[in-house]
Amino acid sequence: MRFVITLLAVVLAIAPTAHAGPSTRWDNIGPNGAGGYLAFAGNVAYVLPGAGQQVFRSGDRGRSWRQGRLFPEMRGAAVAADPSRPDTVLVAGYEGGGGAGAVLRSVDGAGTFSVALRTPSEVQDVAFGGGFSYAASAEGVYRGVGGLGWSLLPGSPVDAEDVQVVGADVVVAAGGVVHVLRSGRWTATSVPADKITSLGDVVVARKFSGGVHLSLDRGASWRVVTGPWTASWILYGGITANGWIQVQTLDGHFISSDLGASWKRTDAVERVDVYTEIGSFADQPEWQWVYGSGGVYATADHEHFKRVGVPGAHVLSLAVAGRSLVAGTMQGSYRTDLPVVTQEWDFDGSAPHAVGNRIGALAARDGVLLRGRNAYRGSLDTIFVERSLDEGRTWVTTATVPGNTRSLVFGPGSQVYLGAYLVNAFYVSFDGGLSFVQRVHGALRGIRTVAADASGVWLADAGGLYRSTDAGVTVKQVLPGRMNSVLVDPRDPQHVVAVGQNSVFVSFDGVSFSEVRDVSAEQLSAVAMGPDGVLYLGSIAFSGSSKGVLRSLDGGRSWSVFGGPEVERGVEALLVSSDGRTLYAGTVSGSVHRRSLG
Incomplete structure (x- = not known):
């Protein structure tokens, strides 16, 4: 499956919401659309999203969640909490490209982490038990106390994947089989295993291609399940x-x-x-x-x-339809009533399908909500255009076309423009999105964002910024180079803002553009405008932290940081309320964040 990190940026209308005045804080408002590895201690639950860079903590058994800061340097593969000290948390860490690993340790309930152990290879699992802490890596099994004072256990098996403390013993999946540490001595078995679980003296070993095995005596003997x-x-x-x-x-x-x-x-x-x-x-x-x-x-x-x-979903797109806020994610779209009062958005009792359900684009106007769903028809990448007339509660497919999309926008009258990548084309509808005409242009390399005005359409493409004034029959390149987003000022269509990788290009006559260089060292993504003309710009960090959001008070000529630690992983989509009092940010791994603008 192809994942393209880009942005849908469209300034849409939104009904006023309740506010407490300007704020420098971002609030995570959901949706609860991400899973992760689990750890429990007392009344506290921790969740580490798969290959994530932060841990979510709930002190009320899942009713609300706090998002921790980004990890230093590493990604996480497993999480454990000390049952005797619930705020002490360990994460098995690894470098994003493989190689070295680490154990990350927090003593503030996963708010912040520091490196407690560095290892030559990835740490795949961590555990507490018997007064010790354990970490599994290719070198073997490390042991510490409270997540500190680590040393490699003599004789421990190499290529350790999973570690479980079972009474006074330690049971490890290493090299594809079970190993047991009992009374200071390691014993290897022939039982296949890549994952170990236990309850009392009962141990269950699973291997993806090796079946399930059961031991009733802490790993001394086994039988096939x-x-x-x-x-x-x-x-x-x-x-x-x-x-x-x-x-x-x-x-x-x-x-x-x-x-x-x-x-x-x-x-x-x-x-x-x-x-x-x-x-x-x-x-x-x-x-x-x-x-x-x-x-x-x-x-x-x-x-x-x-x-x-x-609330750790990867949000690709945002829209407002009536009194509903809708977020398009890697695993479907989520809807909630405005004003948002809970992180739990609509849930019908079933999880969305994980494959073929990426909502790359959303657009709303006059009671009609459209979404572009990236999926497959057979083995072909296909865009499913779907329409909702009840604010995103139910959907009907109206059209299917080749490619994937990150941009869907209403144009003049009944026109709808659908950007596409994986094909050298985009699509135009003249009946409100019920059917589409393909516009093929060999110069197009993959459209990231479409912006429409009364005279035509702007295309932010991987090969440059393009303009069409005849509904896509012809296109003309205006700027070379990779473009990630484009916005037309709804108050003045000659004011156009195009977003490159690290620079912003601004036009006040709709013809010539001035480059604002080095706006951010991270990849720039979304751009949105409030009713007062203030611009907001998202950025994405592929390692470390980003600025999250930047702001311009002069039409795009200059930019200042407007982000914060809550959105530092990166922002894919931005939306400003019609009253200009609220900014919504769709983040890479933190669902939707809300900030009061006053």
């Missing part, structure tokens, strides 16, 4: 806090409450797709949290699910 499935790929296999063994294969999801003697099939695959991890609060073993596609879900029977977080 069999059930009503025939598929050999084990997507999930483990024991949960209530004593259930759970197995998920391509055949479905199965539960055994009697250690594998009998099995019950559930609808979990249909409801929340593939399981990655299951966890529970110590005092609620029957109420299980599932890290599945599209989020974290709580369930007591794996038939009925409640979404509990986290």
Whole structure:
């Protein structure tokens, strides 16, 4: 699947919302559309989004979430919380391109992290237990106390992937099999494993292509777990806090409450797709949290699910339709009423499909909401244009065309423009988005944003800025070089702002452009304008932190930082309320953030 980090930037109307005056703070308002690795300590839950760079913390069992700061240098692969000190958190870290790893440690409830251990290779897992902390890496298993004072355990197995403390013993998946540390001595088994779970003396080992195995004596002896499935790929296999063994294969999801003697099939695959991890609060073993596609879900029977977080979705597009705010993400679109009062947006009990459900573009006008969904028709990349007449609650497909999209905009009258990449073309509709005509131009390399005015359309393309005044029949290059966004001032169509990789190009006559160089060292993305003419510009960091949002008070001639730590991972989409009092930012890994403008 191709992922192109670009931006839809369209200034849309939004109804007034409640405000407490100007603010320098960004509030994460949801949606709870991301999943992640789980850790529990007391009443506190932690979620680390897959390959994420921050941890989300909930002190009220998932009703609300706090987003932590970005990690220093590394990405995260696993998370653990000290049961005796709930604010002490460890993350297994690795460099984005592979190679060296680290254990990251926080003592403020995952607000900030520092490097506690550096390793030559990726750290794949961390755990607390028996008064110690453990980390699994290619060199073997490291042990520390409270996340400090680390040393490599003598004789520990190399290529360690997963570590589990089982009573006084340590059980490790390393080199594709189970290893056990008991009474200071390591023992290797032939049991296949890449993931270990345990409850009391019971240990379950799973390997994706090696089945599920069960031990009732802390890893001393093992037997194969069999059930009503025939598929050999084990997507999930483990024991949960209530004593259930759970197995998920391509055949479905199965539960055994009697250690594998009998099995019950559930609808979990249909409801929340593939399981990655299951966890529970110590005092609620029957109420299980599932890290599945599209989020974290709580369930007591794996038939009925409640979404509990986290607001770490990758937001690609934003729009307002009536009294609804809609966010397009990597895994579908989410809707909430305005003003936004909760991080939990509409949820119908099922997770969105993880494949073929990226909402790259949204556009709204006069009660009609359109979205561009990037998916597949067979093996071909396809844009599904879908329409909603109820503010994003239900959708109907109106057209399918080749390519992928990050831009959809209403033009004059019944015209709708659909930008495209992966094809040398864009699309024009003359009936409000019910059907589209393809405009093929060999010079186009991939359109990032389309901006329309009464006289024509501007195209921000990977090969330059283009202009068409005949509904796309012909196009003319105005500026060379990669362009990520373009905006036309709704008050003055001759005022055009084009966004390059690191520079901004500004025109006040619609013909000639002046370059504002080195606006940001990070990749620039979204641009939006408030009703007072103030411009806002997003940026994205592919390593470290970005400025998040910049602001211009002079039509784009100069820019100053307007971001903050909450949006430092990067901003893909921006939206200003029609009253100019609220700025919404769709972020790379923090869902939608809101900032009061006064």
